[in-house]
Amino acid sequence: MIKKPYLLFVGDVQDAIYAKTAAGVKYWRPEQAAGQFRFPGGVDLGLPDYDMKAAVDAGLKTILIGVAPQGGKLPQNWLDFLMEGLKAGLDIASGLHVRLAEVPELKAAAEKYNRRIFDVRFPTQSFNVGTGAPREGKRLLTVGTDCAVGKMYAALALEKEMQSRGLKATFRATGQTGILIAGSGVSVDAVVSDFISGATEYLSPANSPDHWDILEGQGSLYHPAYAGVSLGLLHGAQADAIVVCHQAGRENVKGIEGYALPTLKDCIALNLQMGGRTNPNITCIGININTSSLSEDAAMDYLKKTEDELGLPCADPVRTGVGPIVDKLIKDKI
Amino acid sequence: MIKKPYLLFVGDVQDAIYAKTAAGVKYWRPEQAAGQFRFPGGVDLGLPDYDMKAAVDAGLKTILIGVAPQGGKLPQNWLDFLMEGLKAGLDIASGLHVRLAEVPELKAAAEKYNRRIFDVRFPTQSFNVGTGAPREGKRLLTVGTDCAVGKMYAALALEKEMQSRGLKATFRATGQTGILIAGSGVSVDAVVSDFISGATEYLSPANSPDHWDILEGQGSLYHPAYAGVSLGLLHGAQADAIVVCHQAGRENVKGIEGYALPTLKDCIALNLQMGGRTNPNITCIGININTSSLSEDAAMDYLKKTEDELGLPCADPVRTGVGPIVDKLIKDKI
Numbered sequence: 001m002i003k004k005p006y007l008l009f010v011g012d013v014q015d016a017i018y019a020k021t022a023a024g025v026k027y028w029r030p031e032q033a034a035g036q037f038r039f040p041g042g043v044d045l046g047l048p049d050y051d052m053k054a055a056v057d058a059g060l061k062t063i064l065i066g067v068a069p070q071g072g073k074l075p076q077n078w079l080d081f082l083m084e085g086l087k088a089g090l091d092i093a094s095g096l097h098v099r100l101a102e103v104p105e106l107k108a109a110a111e112k113y114n115r116r117i118f119d120v121r122f123p124t125q126s127f128n129v130g131t132g133a134p135r136e137g138k139r140l141l142t143v144g145t146d147c148a149v150g151k152m153y154a155a156l157a158l159e160k161e162m163q164s165r166g167l168k169a170t171f172r173a174t175g176q177t178g179i180l181i182a183g184s185g186v187s188v189d190a191v192v193s194d195f196i197s198g199a200t201e202y203l204s205p206a207n208s209p210d211h212w213d214i215l216e217g218q219g220s221l222y223h224p225a226y227a228g229v230s231l232g233l234l235h236g237a238q239a240d241a242i243v244v245c246h247q248a249g250r251e252n253v254k255g256i257e258g259y260a261l262p263t264l265k266d267c268i269a270l271n272l273q274m275g276g277r278t279n280p281n282i283t284c285i286g287i288n289i290n291t292s293s294l295s296e297d298a299a300m301d302y303l304k305k306t307e308d309e310l311g312l313p314c315a316d317p318v319r320t321g322v323g324p325i326v327d328k329l330i331k332d333k334i
Numbered sequence: 335m336i337k338k339p340y341l342l343f344v345g346d347v348q349d350a351i352y353a354k355t356a357a358g359v360k361y362w363r364p365e366q367a368a369g370q371f372r373f374p375g376g377v378d379l380g381l382p383d384y385d386m387k388a389a390v391d392a393g394l395k396t397i398l399i400g401v402a403p404q405g406g407k408l409p410q411n412w413l414d415f416l417m418e419g420l421k422a423g424l425d426i427a428s429g430l431h432v433r434l435a436e437v438p439e440l441k442a443a444a445e446k447y448n449r450r451i452f453d454v455r456f457p458t459q460s461f462n463v464g465t466g467a468p469r470e471g472k473r474l475l476t477v478g479t480d481c482a483v484g485k486m487y488a489a490l491a492l493e494k495e496m497q498s499r500g501l502k503a504t505f506r507a508t509g510q511t512g513i514l515i516a517g518s519g520v521s522v523d524a525v526v527s528d529f530i531s532g533a534t535e536y537l538s539p540a541n542s543p544d545h546w547d548i549l550e551g552q553g554s555l556y557h558p559a560y561a562g563v564s565l566g567l568l569h570g571a572q573a574d575a576i577v578v579c580h581q582a583g584r585e586n587v588k589g590i591e592g593y594a595l596p597t598l599k600d601c602i603a604l605n606l607q608m609g610g611r612t613n614p615n616i617t618c619i620g621i622n623i624n625t626s627s628l629s630e631d632a633a634m635d636y637l638k639k640t641e642d643e644l645g646l647p648c649a650d651p652v653r654t655g656v657g658p659i660v661d662k663l664i665k666d667k668i
Contacts, residue, residue: 132558132590189528196527196562221565224466224612228530228566235558256466259611277593278558 002093002118002183003061005034007050007085011078012039013067019043021095021177022066028156028181034060039077052081052088062118064180065094074098082106086115093118095176120179121187123199130197130236132278137207138334141239142217142288143271145261146254147226149247150317151217152178154288157317158243159214161326168211172204174233178216189218189229196229200236215239221270222262223253231274238279241334242271243325247290248302264310283334286325287314336427336452336517337395339368341384341419345412346373347401353377355429355511356400362490362515368394373411386415386422396452398514399428408432416440420449427452429510454513455521457533464531464570466612471541472668475573476551476622477605479595480588481560483581484651485551486512488622491651492577493548495660502545506538508567512550523552523563530563534570549573555604556596557587565608572613575668576605577659581624582636598644617668620659621648 008022016023026033026045035055036047050058063085069075082092082100086109094100094117101107101117110117140158142151155171155178162169171178173185191199204213215237219226244267253259262270268284275282287306291299299319307314313324342356350357360367360379369389370381384392397419403409416426416434420443428434428451435441435451444451474492476485489505489512496503505512507519525533538547549571553560578601587593596604602618609616621640625633633653641648647658 130559132587132593134592189526191527192523193525193527193530193563193566194523194560197559221608222611224569225464225531226528227569227608227611228562228564229527230562231555231565232527232562235561253466258468259466274561277556277561 004032006064007055007060008036008066010038012042019067052085056089062091091116121176127195127199135206137211138240139213140241141215141237144220144245149245150290151245155214155216157322172215174216196232197236234275235278241285245288291316338366340398341389341394342370342400344372346376386419390423396425425450455510461529461533469540471545472574473547474575475549475571478554478579483579484624485579489548489550491656506549508550530566531570568609569612575619579622625650
């Protein structure tokens with residue numbers, strides 16, 4: 001468990017769009033985003049600027065790497081900053097491809113000052129294989145027609161909406177950005193494949209009967225590279241409910257030629273068919289569409305048309321909120 | 335690639351049933367099983383007995399660990415023997431859970447004598463994510479209603495039968511026993527889950543249009559712990575043909591409560607449905623049944639009844655051979 005609140009590190013990134021992780025933490029966990037650190041010219045997230053010493057004095061606990069270095073390599077000024085942070089008494093949390101805990105200077109400094117470095121992309125615990133055994137509590141999994149269609153965003157929006165209705169709901173992160181937002185989780189696609197379902201069972205353990213775990217999905221059952229991860233996640237989640245996510249206008253698997261996306265109807269049917277293996281009561285309670293590429297009118301048309309066609313609430317978490325999906329969850333007593 | 339021929343190490347195992355890996359190598363690759371080493375009282379595989387020096391003199395290249403130590407821990411007499419082998423000039427290949435290459439004494443000896451230790455359970459290469467791109471050559475994948483229903487055995491039997499008909503066929507191993515038999519392969523269930531399909535694409539690369547890769551399947555799409563591995567393998571294989579494997583009499587997922595096995599008909603349908611995503615021409619060419627628990631009459635009845643019901647050749651690789659399945663593959667010009 002990563003200690004909070006965070007000092008969000010945005011480096012010298014000048015455009016908020018490249019500080020997505022930092023912006024995501026600030027948006028979804030504002031109470032944990034207590035400060036920012038940026039080099040001259042770096043983007044302003046609207047948080048207090050701290051240097052290391054001031055951050056510690058203000059009670060901040062962990063430097064959260066909120067941007068990726070250009071070219072993947074760690075620049076010297078990042079390294080200097082991180083060393084200074086460890087020395088001042090801060091931990092580090094990172095979702096980068098490079099393992100910060102194995103950068104010799106950082107490793108030595110963390111040992112010397114007794115600090116922790118969390119490389120959340122790489123699970124450190126070992127998991128058991130899945131048991132398939134039913135467990136108490138309810139689980140909702142966001143699934144998708146493709147990668148990068150808003151599954152994490154949907155899960156966070158559902159958690160927030162459910163909590164605002166007084167329901168017990170906990171977001172369960174399965175990817176690095178989600179883990180940094182939640183402060184814990186399992187990067188499921190980095191788990192050894194024998195343990196995908198087992199890791200998912202670990203991530204969403206038995207809970208009180210009226211508690212919902214809201215699991216962030218990964219990939220898609222239709223994705224030629226990642227479907228195995230998606231299926232392991234679906235089986236391990238033993239989902240009571242799924243919400244299917246899609247981006248308006250996307251017709252093909254992103255970055256892979258020759259693979260048309262399924263229709264939403266087919267995607268729902270296949271997820272229910274496969275998910276039914278570990279939870280025969282699985283049901284689809286709604287559709288989330290990223291309509292950011294559409295005008296307001298076109299977006300509302302799209303949502304209405306999809307809703308009529310499928311007979312399920314259809315929302316855009318940003319444009320409309322996910323209220324109608326939570327309405328259905330409550331009304332249907334799932 | 336592991337160097338051959340092998341010296342099969344059977345330790346002090348007294349019953350051939352516990353020397354399954356050694357027996358499998360001898361059965362499927364007799365030309366590579368050039369000798370055996372056993373402690374006093376150890377089972378006789380019917381091969382020449384060698385000590386280390388004699389094995390090297392006879393041209394043997396690699397000690398193949400053909401049994402598992404009781405309790406999982408490496409006994410001292412194994413260690414002494416393996417050190418002596420490395421010193422004499424032999425490599426070591428092992429599918430054990432314990433990594434021999436990381437046992438300090440063995441690691442040091444391998445370095446000193448410039449020998450290699452292959453822990454085939456743990457992939458050492460890194461893989462790319464799957465591309466889903468079509469590739470030349472044909473691929474057959476054995477799939478199953480469950481784990482441990484004869485998928486490896488079926489694949490090896492099909493390779494042998496196809497080669498005996500003059501077809502180009504290569505067994506592709508996806509588990510540790512298969513890798514030791516083939517001398518190469520990828521332990522797919524030990525690959526990081528993001529790369530299951532990519533590792534399968536690597537394992538069965540483009541080949542001449544009339545060449546068949548015969549891939550050993552793993553798990554089952556119906557297995558609550560391992561279905562993700564099975565799906566990644568199915569997608570990555572882009573299988574032109576599947577052979578569905580089952581054990582007569584097994585009704586539930588082995589070792590897991592509450593999961594009935596699918597009917598063969600459903601299992602065929604689901605594998606074709608999911609496999610069709612990366613190869614729309616996928617077809618099922620036969621069924622393999624392990625009928626070892628049945629009498630001869632009951633077995634032949636079972637096979638005949640299944641064949642009539644499904645309209646597909648139905649064989650037991652041991653009892654009847656897989657000839658009818660290869661007949662269909664040829665007749666249907668797949």
